[in-house]
Amino acid sequence: MTTEAETDVQDGRDEAFSKWYIDTVLKAELADYTAVRGSMVIRPYGYAIWELMQQYVDRELKATGHQNAYFPLLIPLSFIQKEAEHVEGFAPQLAVVTHGGGEELTEPLVVRPTSETIIYDMLSKWIESYRDLPVLLNQWANVLRWEIRTRPFLRTAEFLWQEGHTAHATFEEADEEALLILKLYVRFIQDELAIPVYQGRKTESEKFAGALSTFTMESLMGDAKALQMGTSHNLGQNFSKAFDVTFLDREGKRDYPWSTSWAVTTRLIGALIMVHGDAKGLRLPPRVAPYQVVIVPIWRKDEDRDKVEPLVEDVRHALGDAGVRVKTDWRDQVTPGFKFNDWELRGVPLRIEIGPRDVDSESVVIARRDTREKTHAPVSGIVDEVHTLLEAVQANLFAEAARYVAAHTSSADTWDELRERLIDPGGFVTVNWCDSKECEIALAAEKATVRAIPLDDREAASSGPCVCCGRPASFRCVVARSY
RNA sequence: CGGGGUGUGGCGCAGCUUGGUAGCGCGCCUGCUUUGGGAGCAGGAGGUCCCCGGUUCGAAUCCGGGCACCCCGACCA
Numbered sequence: 001m002t003t004e005a006e007t008d009v010q011d012g013r014d015e016a017f018s019k020w021y022i023d024t025v026l027k028a029e030l031a032d033y034t035a036v037r038g039s040m041v042i043r044p045y046g047y048a049i050w051e052l053m054q055q056y057v058d059r060e061l062k063a064t065g066h067q068n069a070y071f072p073l074l075i076p077l078s079f080i081q082k083e084a085e086h087v088e089g090f091a092p093q094l095a096v097v098t099h100g101g102g103e104e105l106t107e108p109l110v111v112r113p114t115s116e117t118i119i120y121d122m123l124s125k126w127i128e129s130y131r132d133l134p135v136l137l138n139q140w141a142n143v144l145r146w147e148i149r150t151r152p153f154l155r156t157a158e159f160l161w162q163e164g165h166t167a168h169a170t171f172e173e174a175d176e177e178a179l180l181i182l183k184l185y186v187r188f189i190q191d192e193l194a195i196p197v198y199q200g201r202k203t204e205s206e207k208f209a210g211a212l213s214t215f216t217m218e219s220l221m222g223d224a225k226a227l228q229m230g231t232s233h234n235l236g237q238n239f240s241k242a243f244d245v246t247f248l249d250r251e252g253k254r255d256y257p258w259s260t261s262w263a264v265t266t267r268l269i270g271a272l273i274m275v276h277g278d279a280k281g282l283r284l285p286p287r288v289a290p291y292q293v294v295i296v297p298i299w300r301k302d303e304d305r306d307k308v309e310p311l312v313e314d315v316r317h318a319l320g321d322a323g324v325r326v327k328t329d330w331r332d333q334v335t336p337g338f339k340f341n342d343w344e345l346r347g348v349p350l351r352i353e354i355g356p357r358d359v360d361s362e363s364v365v366i367a368r369r370d371t372r373e374k375t376h377a378p379v380s381g382i383v384d385e386v387h388t389l390l391e392a393v394q395a396n397l398f399a400e401a402a403r404y405v406a407a408h409t410s411s412a413d414t415w416d417e418l419r420e421r422l423i424d425p426g427g428f429v430t431v432n433w434c435d436s437k438e439c440e441i442a443l444a445a446e447k448a449t450v451r452a453i454p455l456d457d458r459e460a461a462s463s464g465p466c467v468c469c470g471r472p473a474s475f476r477c478v479v480a481r482s483y
Numbered sequence: 484c485g486g487g488g489u490g491u492g493g494c495g496c497a498g499c500u501u502g503g504u505a506g507c508g509c510g511c512c513u514g515c516u517u518u519g520g521g522a523g524c525a526g527g528a529g530g531u532c533c534c535c536g537g538u539u540c541g542a543a544u545c546c547g548g549g550c551a552c553c554c555c556g557a558c559c560a
Contacts, residue, residue, distance in 0.1 A: 447556095
């Protein structure tokens, strides 16, 4: 592949990073552009990554008592307009259906940009008593937002996600739920995707349209820009009031439930590429790699092939039986060298090379994608060796990413210092912040935003002046340039 | 919505300035030789040159209009 960018491309070379990213997406066959502007196809290899993400998240959500359901794609326009902040936030991004069956509709329908409204309309029917609470719903769905500027996986008009919607009897319960999900996401992203995250809550202006508070996870991409990895909102009683969802509590008093919503999306595939990718292409963490091991048989003549095949099959079966996702590349129209590069581009964590020499020595060559080291391993202990290496790759990718974050995290006490730190080293900058609208506008002029306010009170505590206006700060938080 | 760019076999491009009826690389097909880091040779298939209109004996090329997509910035997972 003809990448001209390295992973740690920074300021001034953003364009190269962007080109590298798109090249990688297309060449690794994760996604492709379509006839529809701003919409992409997720190709089988990319979709397989999404399915692995889904499996983990779905299992964890069910384990914490959530149930899957499915709500309609089309929502009456009037629903979106019921919650004031919500409509303000989403109106510019709506696609509206005005005709059906050749007739103009009496009420336009919007293609869901998110499903709060249609779900709350149903909850108003389903919830009557505190005994009906909590409601813990999740749906896997597509949503549509008419984005101006799109980029594969990171921002497309239509995207796939999981959206959770819950309703509770008390504020405390809803807040606990929102935080429970935040922790679940953090575990998912760190343990499965091997991406370190910074967790916190959003400022007033950055929070979800219609939420009381928004919790967030932020990660640094390979160009030191931050990316929001997912969100968990405490919606308060905003939506239950807008949709007149009520219940009778233990004392027979009527009240509005407290609710949450939360989501992670196919954007995470983009994050995977931008955090772990290198000049050779993708580097997938084993836990979400469609193929964890690829076997490349090597032969010259037919006799060699016959000699190699039984060992290839033995190794494949041994690994498959041990639960390893393994692929054998028997293509004979391309050379081994081509296959090496091809699978490296696709990010397969381990490659096993098996040729006549290996059959003779009863060993195989194992190459790691993350470090590109090659070692010889005896066939007898191959399963254990592969498990050990897969764990090592998973751990190393996280460690590398964590080192990158550490190298791109700094702090600033003055405005000039902040401006300098945003460029060198770039990434996260910790500052004292007053939490005023004016200061956020000033920060926006530097192309940066407040990414997250620490949840931990001690961590968030500040005694100094705001880095922007000099008035006493409300907290210490993390700012960054972001996607 | 502003700025920039591009539309020519499947993909990437050249040709356009100075009109003469389309070429290169990759890929694809067939055969032989190859195969431990992106194979070689030979043969072959494949194009309404984005669309509409104009100028001209003749338009990928010149003129006018339109469309589409990509990239960069402000909003967003």
